Amino acid sequence: MPQIAIVGGGPGGLFTAWHLEQLATAPIEITIFEATDRVGGKVITPRFTAAPVHYEAGAAELYDYSPVGDDPLRELVESFGLPTVALGGSRVYVGGRAIANLDDLRDAYGDRACRDLGNFDTWARSVMTPREFFASGSDHAGSAEPSGRFDTTLAALPSREIRHYLETMIHSDLATPPAATSVAYGLQNYLMNDPAYMRLYCIAGGNEQLIDALVARLAATMRRSTVVEQVGEGSADQLRLTLLGHEGRREADFDIVVLALPMDALGRLAFASGSLAAAMQRHLAHHDHPAHYLRITLLLDGPPHTPTDDDGYLMLDAFGGCCLYLESAREPEARHGVLGWLLGGAAAESMAAWSDADLVTAALATLPDPLAVDPERVLEARVHRWTGAVSSLPGGWQPLSQDQRHRPAAKTHPGLFVVGDYLYDSTLNGVLDSAEHVAGCVAAELTDHAREI
Amino acid sequence: MTAKDQDATARHDVDADSGATGLAVPGGLPTTAGLRRVMVPPGRAFDLLIVPTEGEPADSGDWIERARLWTAAPGLLPKQPAAHTAVPVLIPLYGCHVIWAPARGAVLGPTGRLDQLQVSLLEFAGCEADLADLELRCNRLLAATEGDAAAAFEFDERGPDRRAELASRFQEAVAVRRGLAALGPAVHVPPVHPPTLASQLAERLRDRTRLPERHELVTDRADFVLQIYEACGQRASEAAIARRQMGLEWAIIVILVAQLALMIVELLASRNST
Numbered sequence: 234m235p236q237i238a239i240v241g242g243g244p245g246g247l248f249t250a251w252h253l254e255q256l257a258t259a260p261i262e263i264t265i266f267e268a269t270d271r272v273g274g275k276v277i278t279p280r281f282t283a284a285p286v287h288y289e290a291g292a293a294e295l296y297d298y299s300p301v302g303d304d305p306l307r308e309l310v311e312s313f314g315l316p317t318v319a320l321g322g323s324r325v326y327v328g329g330r331a332i333a334n335l336d337d338l339r340d341a342y343g344d345r346a347c348r349d350l351g352n353f354d355t356w357a358r359s360v361m362t363p364r365e366f367f368a369s370g371s372d373h374a375g376s377a378e379p380s381g382r383f384d385t386t387l388a389a390l391p392s393r394e395i396r397h398y399l400e401t402m403i404h405s406d407l408a409t410p411p412a413a414t415s416v417a418y419g420l421q422n423y424l425m426n427d428p429a430y431m432r433l434y435c436i437a438g439g440n441e442q443l444i445d446a447l448v449a450r451l452a453a454t455m456r457r458s459t460v461v462e463q464v465g466e467g468s469a470d471q472l473r474l475t476l477l478g479h480e481g482r483r484e485a486d487f488d489i490v491v492l493a494l495p496m497d498a499l500g501r502l503a504f505a506s507g508s509l510a511a512a513m514q515r516h517l518a519h520h521d522h523p524a525h526y527l528r529i530t531l532l533l534d535g536p537p538h539t540p541t542d543d544d545g546y547l548m549l550d551a552f553g554g555c556c557l558y559l560e561s562a563r564e565p566e567a568r569h570g571v572l573g574w575l576l577g578g579a580a581a582e583s584m585a586a587w588s589d590a591d592l593v594t595a596a597l598a599t600l601p602d603p604l605a606v607d608p609e610r611v612l613e614a615r616v617h618r619w620t621g622a623v624s625s626l627p628g629g630w631q632p633l634s635q636d637q638r639h640r641p642a643a644k645t646h647p648g649l650f651v652v653g654d655y656l657y658d659s660t661l662n663g664v665l666d667s668a669e670h671v672a673g674c675v676a677a678e679l680t681d682h683a684r685e686i
Numbered sequence: 687m688t689a690k691d692q693d694a695t696a697r698h699d700v701d702a703d704s705g706a707t708g709l710a711v712p713g714g715l716p717t718t719a720g721l722r723r724v725m726v727p728p729g730r731a732f733d734l735l736i737v738p739t740e741g742e743p744a745d746s747g748d749w750i751e752r753a754r755l756w757t758a759a760p761g762l763l764p765k766q767p768a769a770h771t772a773v774p775v776l777i778p779l780y781g782c783h784v785i786w787a788p789a790r791g792a793v794l795g796p797t798g799r800l801d802q803l804q805v806s807l808l809e810f811a812g813c814e815a816d817l818a819d820l821e822l823r824c825n826r827l828l829a830a831t832e833g834d835a836a837a838a839f840e841f842d843e844r845g846p847d848r849r850a851e852l853a854s855r856f857q858e859a860v861a862v863r864r865g866l867a868a869l870g871p872a873v874h875v876p877p878v879h880p881p882t883l884a885s886q887l888a889e890r891l892r893d894r895t896r897l898p899e900r901h902e903l904v905t906d907r908a909d910f911v912l913q914i915y916e917a918c919g920q921r922a923s924e925a926a927i928a929r930r931q932m933g934l935e936w937a938i939i940v941i942l943v944a945q946l947a948l949m950i951v952e953l954l955a956s957r958n959s960t
């Protein structure tokens with residue numbers, strides 16, 4: 234029976250195992266190695282200790298592309314029967330002033346600025362239609378994708394206010410400075426605010442339920458608290474993994490190895506053979522462009538005194554642009570309040586060195602008047618530092634073909650595959666696309682192999 | 687302004703004189719608060735309470751609660767609100783508040799925002815009233831299909847009245863379906879981006895009252911009803927044709943019999959003469 238190892242028990246690893254189990258036409262044995270004692274990676278919904286209230290520490294929103302095309306993630310969530318909540322938020326606080334629509338924008342900056350935004354919006358849509366947005370990152374995207382750096386696009390805007398407004402609006406999603414962001418990626422982050430392109434949602438009761446649902450349905454063997462240290466060559470055409478777990482260090486050979494790891498973890502992995510190490514070096518050199526996030530989440534003694542709109546989040550111009558999630562707003566009956574700041578890019582990187590207490594003080598100070606919270610009302614604070622945890626291609630870089638992306642050493646080590654969100658758009662939808670692609674390739678190869686035998 | 691827009695404005699004609707409408711601004715609201723009575727399609731009166739909240743947050747005092755109670759006045763709410771809608775619907779919207787119930791609505795916010803909110807609310811109220819009317823008519827037809835469905839299989843002639851009755855139901859089903867088709871674009875409006883306050887309100891109102899889902903459901907029902915009455919029509923005309931054919935057959939039989947009789951008479955006469 235073919236032995237398959239999946240390294241990494243995050244969404245990428247679990248999605249790959251799920252698809253492999255669905256596609257396999259003959260018995261296979263899948264083992265998932267997870268370094269920590271929990272699976273799920275950056276999809277994590279912890280609970281506060283002061284009250285039975287949960288919050289999102291990693292991925293907070295899922296992207297719904299179903300109005301434009303196939304959306305495997307939405308389909309998966311629905312097939313598991315997980316209830317979802319739509320997430321919306323058009324308020325951007327700039328200089329303490331809320332701008333939620335064109336009427337607010339006109340009041341704040343006048344008719345000219347409004348026209349400038351209109352022109353930018355028209356241009357953005359003409360450059361990238363909903364279908365192109367949907368296909369971006371795939372082999373079908375073609376050369377139609379706009380190239381260049383996003384900072385030059387922003388610099389070309391006549392109105393300084395609109396530039397600042399747009400930067401604030403999209404910064405925390407980018408997690409990279411506009412100078413290191415491609416026009417295509419920057420535009421995607423602007424256009425994702427338009428429901429014609431996509432919608433946001435989350436899983437009621439926490440996104441980690443998707444992980445629980447997957448784990449409950451997988452037949453694969455789960456090896457938690459087992460770090461994969463090295464990938465080398467094994468007997469015959471197999472690949473050999475060096476594993477460090479409770480039982481100490483050991484080695485195991487596999488026919489196929491799927492590395493479902495984010496860039497930072499992939500960079501820490503050792504590769505025993507020279508050609509494999511060189512191939513992985515090339516893969517890293519192309520894809521490793523670390524971006525940073527930082528989450529500060531506060532549990533309040535009651536719902537925050539926010540204007541009680543339906544919005545699940547809003548944008549603040551603090552920390553170079555950050556997203557404030559009104560997490561308790563998702564649960565109308567919530568007796569506690571949960572406010573979560575998502576910082577991205579340089580601010581997230583530099584502030585990761587701050588103490589939790591300083592971060593909480595800084596976060597509270599960013600709240601504009603109508604949202605202000607008395608520090609006395611904070612029951613508990615949680616900080617999650619995600620330095621270098623994501624990666625995206627900088628402006629001007631051309632994505633590789635699907636096969637090149639997923640098989641870094643196709644000729645010398647055809648049994649080695651990689652799965653990652655960084656191969657697409659650094660989201661769960663992206664990592665699912667990646668997992669689907671690899672599972673399809675592996676299943677096809679196993680079928681061919683079985684036929685040969 | 688398109689002809690359709692003009693039509694919409696015309697239908698929103700205002701009778702602002704609260705004396706004439708017998709309405710009064712509820713107590714406890716700012717003195718600047720006003721009332722409008724607007725006719726929305728299909729010829730229903732919709733009362734609109736307008737509360738400027740200048741210099742005060744919209745939730746100051748208990749204005750929102752007073753406005754909500756006013757919109758929820760007894761006798762004005764449907765006995766059975768749509769499955770997912772708790773009426774009145776309260777929508778807080780970036781410093782403004784909008785309340786909608788089938789016969790009354792209220793907008794609270796800074797003066798500079800009230801016009802946009804009113805236009806959006808009235809457009810929605812008209813659309814919802816239209817849909818509610820079509821739902822009612824469709825439900826009546828649906829109930830009637832229970833008795834009429836048999837006629838879609840075999841037409842039981844109980845006099846000419848029955849046929850006329852089925853024909854009128856068919857016409858009503860066509861009218862309902864046509865109304866739903868006409869209403870479709872107003873219900874399934876693609877989201878506006880970048881949004882305006884009016885578009886945000888319209889989206890939230892449609893969303894909260896499940897307008898698109900209700901429209902889809904009633905359209906499905908109307909299609910079903912239409913199918914039944916189309917089949918009834920088919921059977922009824924088949925029965926009419928059959929009746930006509932039977933008459934013809936009898937006429938032919940009578941003629942043949944007469945011809946036969948004549949032949950016999952002729953035969954007997956010729957025998958007698960020989």
Ligand SMILES: Cc1cc2nc3c(=O)[nH]c(=O)nc-3n(C[C@H](O)[C@H](O)[C@H](O)COP(=O)(O)OP(=O)(O)OC[C@H]3O[C@@H](n4cnc5c(N)ncnc54)[C@H](O)[C@@H]3O)c2cc1C
Binds near residue numbers: 269276291526623659
């Ligand atoms: C703060 C933040 C917010 C985000 N928000 C969103 C969002 O709103 N929407 C969205 O779609 N995406 C979001 N993302 C991205 C999303 O979390 C990732 O796309 C997704 O988690 C990628 O899954 P993965 O399995 O590739 O990596 P991970 O989730 O990082 O999982 C990798 C797993 O591998 C394990 N591992 C690492 N090294 C080894 C080793 N040597 N041996 C064995 N196991 C190992 C890790 O412990 C981990 O469990 C966000 C990310 C961050 C950091």
